[in-house]
Amino acid sequence: MWKSVYADFTDLTETEQIELFNAMKQDLFPDEPDKITKLLDKIRETRFSSGLACVHCGSTSLKRNGKYRTRQRYLCKDCNKNFNDLTNTPFSGSRYTEKWVSYMEMMVEGYTLPKIAKRLKIHISTAFYWRHKILNALSSLGYNQLQGIVESDETFFHESLKGKEVAHRKAGTGRVKAEEIDAVIGEFIHPTALLCTDTATNYKKFAKIKGLQHETINARQKQLVKKGIYHVQNVNNFHNRLKTWIRRFQGVATKYLDNYLYWFRWLEIDKHLAFEKQVEQMLISACQKSNYRTVQMLRTA
């Protein structure tokens, strides 16, 4: 039967053949219902967990103002501006709504920009701006304070200027001053925490400044674990995984390094979750706060 239908296929023009193919494909494999629509309720709940408020001025004096592309729109009676659940998120104003979830999946996979651009049929610079809009949004959520046993150690990256391949080591031994340690991680360590470091650092002074309990591991004496529980193996393993993961990007420009560190940390925290959950979590979190960073701001950063 199908053979007689197929026999007429060659009578069609090439355009007609493609149209027929697409029509059959749509019948056999209908598009999945837009996943983002399913996620919108969750995004709304997270974003407005303390009540629906204007994303521009914070006013709670709002009225529903119709729907745009199935999305509820609100009008603020105070500032007179419209907004919806995705206004001021990395995805607001994007023309490619159907590609967001796929994009997030590739963020969780840790795909490179050329691979993403090819898969989603978007320009590589679009892929780049989406990446950093998402990472800026995630990093705006900040960090929690660390409690209990806190391991700390340093790892180094070659300085890379704007994607050029000229990488060089900064002069000096790389030994970081106690004040520099304090400036970077001081506020993220709870006063009751116990700090674990190796002996070849300036953490002793840092711990003193912060009034933290401190245990040091002497790596040179092949001491790996002290008193049965104190070591820096977790942080060293983390650094190894980070270095392995980041290698695929073939030299991250130093000015974007923070974003990649945040990205990796995010993947580490959620790695016990199923893939779908990781994607959902990343998407919802990226939309949690209002972020005004535009492509223009990224360009000039």
Ligand SMILES: [Zn+2]
């Ligand atoms: Zn307003």
